[in-house]
Amino acid sequence: MSMQGILLAGAPLELEDKTSWEVPAQQLDKLFELSGHLGLDGYITPVQAWNRLMKYFDLASINFGTLEALRSAMIPHIKCYG
Numbered sequence: 001m002s003m004q005g006i007l008l009a010g011a012p013l014e015l016e017d018k019t020s021w022e023v024p025a026q027q028l029d030k031l032f033e034l035s036g037h038l039g040l041d042g043y044i045t046p047v048q049a050w051n052r053l054m055k056y057f058d059l060a061s062i063n064f065g066t067l068e069a070l071r072s073a074m075i076p077h078i079k080c081y082g
Helices: 003-009 025-035 046-056 064-077
Strands: none
16 A cells, blocks of 8 residues: 555545545654655655645644645645646
């Protein structure tokens, strides 16, 4: 099973807009570790982006408005390749 499969194994049966679920930190850490071996030639994975954000921001200062501003600023630069 892929690491993504492990993460999705804990997902709710029906995923709708704004559906969320808990993922153990150790699974995200492992996914981040594995992402470094992909050789993406200057691109980063979502877990790498999240890791950079968590290092940059104080978690206590992040609120919905902050996340929405980040999302809006990042959308033009994000490409999903499946």
